[in-house]
Amino acid sequence: MEQKIKAGxxxxxxxxxxxxxxxxxxxxxxxxxxxxQKIVTATQLKKAYTTLAQALTMAQKDYGDISGWDFKPSxxxxxxxxxxxxxxxxxxxxxLIPYLSVVTDCGAGKEASKQCFYTWxxxxxxxxxxxxxxxxxxxxxxxxxxxQLSYDNSAGDYTIGHVxxxxxxxxxxxxxxxxxxxxxxxxxxxxxxxxxxGAGKIRETLLNEPTKKWGCKxxxxxxxxxxxxxxxxxxxxxxxxxxxPWF
Numbered sequence: 494m495e496q497k498i499k500a501g502x503x504x505x506x507x508x509x510x511x512x513x514x515x516x517x518x519x520x521x522x523x524x525x526x527x528x529x530q531k532i533v534t535a536t537q538l539k540k541a542y543t544t545l546a547q548a549l550t551m552a553q554k555d556y557g558d559i560s561g562w563d564f565k566p567s568x569x570x571x572x573x574x575x576x577x578x579x580x581x582x583x584x585x586x587x588x589l590i591p592y593l594s595v596v597t598d599c600g601a602g603k604e605a606s607k608q609c610f611y612t613w614x615x616x617x618x619x620x621x622x623x624x625x626x627x628x629x630x631x632x633x634x635x636x637x638x639x640x641q642l643s644y645d646n647s648a649g650d651y652t653i654g655h656v657x658x659x660x661x662x663x664x665x666x667x668x669x670x671x672x673x674x675x676x677x678x679x680x681x682x683x684x685x686x687x688x689x690x691g692a693g694k695i696r697e698t699l700l701n702e703p704t705k706k707w708g709c710k711x712x713x714x715x716x717x718x719x720x721x722x723x724x725x726x727x728x729x730x731x732x733x734x735x736x737x738p739w740f
Contacts, residue, residue, distance in 0.1 A: 527740065531733035537662040538676055538723060539731040541638050545658065545678065546687045548592035559685045562588060564656065566644060578602045578627035581642055584656060585630045589642075594635040601630040601642075609633060613661070614670040616738075619714035637664035645679070656680045657690070660723075671716070672709060672738065676723035691721035692728070699725040700736065710738050 502510075549559070556562060564584035566576045578601050590598060599609035605625035609632065613621040623629065623641075630642040641659040658678040661669065668674060677690040691699055691707065699721040702708035706715065709722040719738075726733055733739065 535731050535733050541660045541662050551592045552588040560682050581630045595632050596635045597633040599631045602627050615714050616672055616719045617712040639664045672719040672722040677720040689724035689727045691724035
């Protein structure tokens with residue numbers, strides 16, 4: 494009768510095999526995680542944009558075309574910050590909040606609830622410690638998305654009624670960083686529809702706008718650095734492509 498010989502692995506062979514598996518895992522798993530994070534981020538951003546756009550569409554059924562809405566500050570040039578608070582509150586409570594599933598309405602002004610305030614970060618890691626003010630209105634949706642409304646004064650004139658909508662797509666969850674989970678949308682009475690900030694610009698500008706550092710690849714300490722990132726994701730079909738500045 495032939496005797497069967499059982500072959501086995503030596504300890505050294507097992508250790509070598511495990512080492513190879515570990516090296517391969519170390520090389521591939523971070524890439525898979527990053528790919529998954531990009532998909533989740535793009536999906537959440539699209540959902541947030543769609544949710545807000547649908548709310549504005551419903552508001553137009555009740556109040557007519559956006560071009561006729563009354564949401565401009567009345568007299569900000571002389572430092573009348575009360576008018577900013579009144580206008581941003583009117584906009585939020587009339588045209589958005591009634592059409593959204595809001596679980597926490599923190600309001601605007603110095604008396605606004607601090608429940609909606611936590612540290613945000615710019616693309617270079619600078620902390621943005623926002624506090625309640627007359628030109629900030631914040632509320633949280635039932636899916637944890639945080640919405641911040643404010644009037645844009647980048648052109649030195651609040652009266653154009655340009656509302657900036659900062660969206661933290663996962664609320665208090667990290668990284669709380671512009672271009673990673675915080676994105677910017679905008680609405681004007683003349684624009685008549687919600688837009689990702691920078692929408693309509695060529696892709697190269699969305700990536701590398703050099704003058705104001707609004708391009709997605711720019712890094713800086715200002716709160717408006719890289720604010721074109723959301724428009725870039727939208728233009729790319731709600732996909733975060735390989736040239737997007739990820740972690």
